[in-house]
Amino acid sequence: MTVNHTRRGVLSAGAALGAAGAALGTGAASARRQTVERPLEGRVALITGAARGFGRETAVQMARQGARLALLDIADADAMRDEIGYPLGSRSELDETVSLVEAEGGEALAIVADVRDRDAMADAVTQATAAYGGVDIVVANAGIVVSQDGLGDYTPERWHTLMSVNVYGVMNTVEAALEPLRASDHARVVILSSRAGRAGAGVVGYGVSKWAVTGLMKNLAQQLGADGIRVNAVAPGMADTPMPYYMLGNEPGEPARSQMDEDQRGRSVLPMGLLDPADVARVIVMAAGPATEAVSGTTFDVNAGSSANSLD
Numbered sequence: 202m203t204v205n206h207t208r209r210g211v212l213s214a215g216a217a218l219g220a221a222g223a224a225l226g227t228g229a230a231s232a233r234r235q236t237v238e239r240p241l242e243g244r245v246a247l248i249t250g251a252a253r254g255f256g257r258e259t260a261v262q263m264a265r266q267g268a269r270l271a272l273l274d275i276a277d278a279d280a281m282r283d284e285i286g287y288p289l290g291s292r293s294e295l296d297e298t299v300s301l302v303e304a305e306g307g308e309a310l311a312i313v314a315d316v317r318d319r320d321a322m323a324d325a326v327t328q329a330t331a332a333y334g335g336v337d338i339v340v341a342n343a344g345i346v347v348s349q350d351g352l353g354d355y356t357p358e359r360w361h362t363l364m365s366v367n368v369y370g371v372m373n374t375v376e377a378a379l380e381p382l383r384a385s386d387h388a389r390v391v392i393l394s395s396r397a398g399r400a401g402a403g404v405v406g407y408g409v410s411k412w413a414v415t416g417l418m419k420n421l422a423q424q425l426g427a428d429g430i431r432v433n434a435v436a437p438g439m440a441d442t443p444m445p446y447y448m449l450g451n452e453p454g455e456p457a458r459s460q461m462d463e464d465q466r467g468r469s470v471l472p473m474g475l476l477d478p479a480d481v482a483r484v485i486v487m488a489a490g491p492a493t494e495a496v497s498g499t500t501f502d503v504n505a506g507s508s509a510n511s512l513d
């Protein structure tokens with residue numbers, strides 16, 4: 202974990218690099234190349250649910266594009282096992298995400314926190330700003346499923362757990378980061394919704410929670426637009442991360458993978474099965490970058506073309 206560069210320090214280092222390039226007569230071209238190849242240079246991103254899955258893949262891709270990262274996870278496999286029926290990300294998985302970022306030449310700060318905990322999220326943002334001088338990008342990615350998700354499967358406590366992570370946790374994450382986002386000249390919020398937040402998906406609680414974050418995204422986009430904060434959602438179909446395996450009561454890997462791949466292929470318009478998390482992360486990173494300068498309140502569907510079959 203390397204956190205010894207201040208935000209201002211890195212930005213002025215970038216300016217110094219530009220000046221050096223100019224002295225060599227290549228300034229404009231190299232600055233343009235740097236902007237194109239590393240569009241998140243000088244930006245700080247807070248990613249929740251970063252120990253594995255989309256959070257990890259997004260962290261690695263953002264590091265390649267120059268962002269410095271605050272990687273947050275509950276980092277406790279047993280934290281909700283009794284209620285949701287499967288293990289969450291662990292501390293060693295979170296540390297591995299940090300190592301993968303560092304292997305890309307990036308900088309990452311690991312933060313252990315539960316997105317449901319307001320004080321912990323406020324503290325997480327304080328840690329990120331102390332390390333990097335600000336937060337420009339928030340990826341509200343942490344989420345859970347429950348292994349049984351039909352009518353009759355819910356106690357009030359289970360329902361509350363699902364909603365408090367998937368909906369309240371997202372609002373909490375954004376709210377905690379509002380001050381640095383308002384101070385940023387590149388403020389982006391990317392919220393993970395789902396295909397289950399765009400159409401019925403045969404699940405009760407998870408579907409409700411993902412429709413709720415789609416609505417939350419639109420209302421936040423309205424409320425924060427005047428501050429220049431772009432708020433968008435990414436809605437993936439089923440992807441090859443641990444979550445859908447557990448949702449269907451399986452362990453990650455074969456033989457469940459082949460079955461899920463075949464099922465997903467049947468729903469896809471493109472010749473693709475279970476989505477590669479890297480393909481989803483590419484859209485999250487795009488939504489967090491300069492491409493969304495004039496975009497807010499929108500959902501980016503990543504579902505191998507299933508959108509072509511519906512009105513959304």
Ligand SMILES: NC(=O)c1ccc[n+]([C@@H]2O[C@H](COP(=O)([O-])OP(=O)(O)OC[C@H]3O[C@@H](n4cnc5c(N)ncnc54)[C@H](O)[C@@H]3O)[C@@H](O)[C@H]2O)c1
Nearest residue numbers: 250252254255275289290315316343344395439440442444
């Ligand atoms: N994988 C899919 O097929 C799929 C499809 C559509 C949407 N999504 C959404 O994408 C997001 C990421 O999913 P994934 O597949 O990478 O899941 P995952 O279970 O593989 O990883 C989720 C991470 O979030 C962390 N987390 C969970 N609750 C937390 C909490 N309260 N506080 C802090 N961290 C917490 C977990 O520890 C874990 O590391 C979720 O919001 C999910 O609903 C996933």
